[in-house]
Amino acid sequence: MVCDDCKVLLERLEKAEKRIEELERKLAQYKNANTPSSRLRFPPRIINPDKKKPGQKEGHEGMTRAKSVPTMSIELIEEKCPHCKSKLGAPFKTTSKIIEEIPEPQPVTVTEYRINHYKCSRCNNEIIAQSPFPEQSNFGANTLAHATMLKFDDRLPLKKVCSALKRQFNLDISSATVFDMTRRVSDKLQPEYESIKISLRRSKSVNIDETGMRVGGLNFHLWVFTNKNITLYVIRKSRGKNVIEEVLGKNYKGVIGSDGWTSYSSYTDKIQRCWAHLLREAKYLASEHNSAQFLYDGLKKIYEKATSNKPPSKVKLITEMRQWIDYAECYKELRKFAITIGNGIEYWFTFLDYKSVKPTNNRAERALREMIVQRKIIGTLRNEKGTTIMERIMSCIATWKQQKLNPFYELKANLC
Secondary structure, X not given: OOOHHHHHHHHHHHHHHHHHHHHHHHHHHHOOOOOOHHHOOOOOOOOOOOOXXXXXXXXXXXXXXXXXXXXXXXXXXXXXXXOXXXXXXXXXXXXXXXXXXXXXXXXXXXOOOXXXXXXXXXXXXXXXXXXXXXXXXXXXXXXXXXXHHHHHOOOOOHHHHHHHHHHHHOOOOOHHHHHHHHHHHHHHOHHHHHHHHHHHHHOOEEEEEEEEEEEOOEEEEEEEEEOOOOEEEEXXXXXXXXXXXXXXXXXXXXXXXXXXXXXXXHHOOOEEEOHHHHHHXXXXXXXXXXXXXXXXXXXHHHHHHHOOOOXXXXXXXXXXXXXXXXXXXXXXXXXXXXHHHHOOHHHOOHHHOOOOOOOOXXXXXXXXXXXXXXXXXXXXXXXXXXXXXXXXXXXXXXXXXXXXXXXXXXXXXXXX
């Protein structure tokens, strides 16, 4: 027999357990292996006694900036002693010091072009003298390129771009004018943007990642497609397979490096799953549950074997991976993670068959960082016109940097 007080306590205990489960589910949405530190409003301060000291590590060779070659030389002469006013003879020693200086702010050069029109007496066609300036613009290529680099490479808001141009060149323009400049530059970069897309379709491998982005108050998705030489950004409403088909075409023959999002596996079976995501989530589980510590250590050993100079065969590695899946399925708290590992288990070791494929998707995540920083600065894009401008210009700038080209001069070349 159970007394009435015990029944009340049992009911309260059941309610408390249900409440705890509900709160843990909500907490898991904000605190998990993939939650960035920016999402944690009040992260706990953890003092790590094993933390490495800042600064240069032992055995690391320092880097010193190379001295610049002087463009001119000025000799400093003294004729009289500043103390006793005696006349000084020839110097007994001469030292040198190199000073690097930027020029004073330069005024804008305003040029009037008188464009001559001709009538051909033979074919009766009208001939217009060729112009060295961008079409449909009152600003030259230098101005358009400089404003664009301030906005997208230096991450300045439109008002700050106006301030910088006013300070450096005494060019007085509005935010709307700067936006229109970037629109014109974006239109000129369309062929370059399409060329990057074609190069991606011909590549042997590509890393893809996506994240959220607000456009006109609505939820969009920012996609990045990148490899060693090129980067392409796409901003779309969808997070599905249709975006991958739009960029890579329906018959892409290369390998895709990605996380475990289902859109990739529904598009192709040539996939390399990201080991960084897997190990990060396993490490998080190990910090929460003792049962996950062995799993984390086991997965790390598999990764070390696979990335060694003489890795075992894929069959052996997959067999070992399945053993750890069986282990994880024995624990309630690890079953969901076991499903994550087991879904597409053949995709964990694709990199062993292709030299150009990496075992992680870090390349795509690094390419996203620049756009994420800009997302934090601007908050949102006002409309889809802004998405087109941003994805074209940022794709070209990122690709030129990967190819060791100067983005400013490349912009100018596309504007003229």
